[in-house]
Amino acid sequence: GAGVSQSPSNKVTEKGKDVELRCDPISGHTALYWYRQRLGQGLEFLIYFQGNSAPDKSGLPSDRFSAERTGESVSTLTIQRTQQEDSAVYLCASSPRLWRVTDTQYFGPGTRLTVL
Amino acid sequence: DQQVKQNSPSLSVQEGRISILNCDYTNSMFDYFLWYKKYPAEGPTFLISISSIKDKNEDGRFTVFLNKSAKHLSLHIVPSQPGDSAVYFCAASAQYSGGSNYKLTFGKGTLLTVNP
Numbered sequence: 001g002a003g004v005s006q007s008p009s010n011k012v013t014e015k016g017k018d019v020e021l022r023c024d025p026i027s028g029h030t031a032l033y034w035y036r037q038r039l040g041q042g043l044e045f046l047i048y049f050q051g052n053s054a055p056d057k058s059g060l061p062s063d064r065f066s067a068e069r070t071g072e073s074v075s076t077l078t079i080q081r082t083q084q085e086d087s088a089v090y091l092c093a094s095s096p097r098l099w100r101v102t103d104t105q106y107f108g109p110g111t112r113l114t115v116l
Numbered sequence: 117d118q119q120v121k122q123n124s125p126s127l128s129v130q131e132g133r134i135s136i137l138n139c140d141y142t143n144s145m146f147d148y149f150l151w152y153k154k155y156p157a158e159g160p161t162f163l164i165s166i167s168s169i170k171d172k173n174e175d176g177r178f179t180v181f182l183n184k185s186a187k188h189l190s191l192h193i194v195p196s197q198p199g200d201s202a203v204y205f206c207a208a209s210a211q212y213s214g215g216s217n218y219k220l221t222f223g224k225g226t227l228l229t230v231n232p
Binding site: 040041048093105106107 | 122157159161218221223225
């Protein structure tokens with residue numbers, strides 16, 4: 001079956017512009033995660049959506065970052081007034097269940113964001 | 117403050133030999149550990165995990181060892197194959213310690229190259 005898809009695969013933008021990144025999770029997956037990987041770093045947790053419950057936004061680095069998800073479908077991560085330090089690969093993952101989620105996160109290929 | 121550390125950015129081994137990838141952690145609340153494998157331009161894929169109640173978990177050519185007193189884990193690949201060449205990420209969570217068990221904390225990764 002289809003895996004997690006993300007679009008665009010690459011995005012180059014100018015400092016100060018807004019960008020929107022999209023994630024299509026595996027159909028039926030309840031949980032959805034966004035991570036960020038800056039050059040030479042590990043993956044950083046950004047936000048977690050759990051079904052219809054309030055999302056855990058504790059990993060978002062600033063109020064310029066926001067994310068939405070409608071039900072158990074697509075999610076969008078929006079970065080406003082982008083800065084050069086926002087340059088990174090943004091990864092989305094989905095998980096079928098709400099327990100033992102740590103060994104069932106299926107990752108998309110990521111969106112490489114470059115802020116000039 | 118890096119809670120999961122992979123101190124070797126790269127490792128090169130000969131086909132057929134053993135690959136040993138190391139990971140150290142500092143947070144004593146971590147009780148569940150995972151290894152993910154990542155090929156270029158793809159998202160990480162889950163490889164193997166271990167709970168803190170065990171000291172070893174084996175799956176085919178892959179074995180993970182956990183030394184809780186040293187806060188150290190390692191991934192052994194025997195025998196190594198050229199197709200194993202990828203970046204390997206160590207990750208940890210507080211699965212059973214309460215709190216947000218879905219949050220994974222990742223190391224920076226180790227690039228493994230298996231030479232034919």
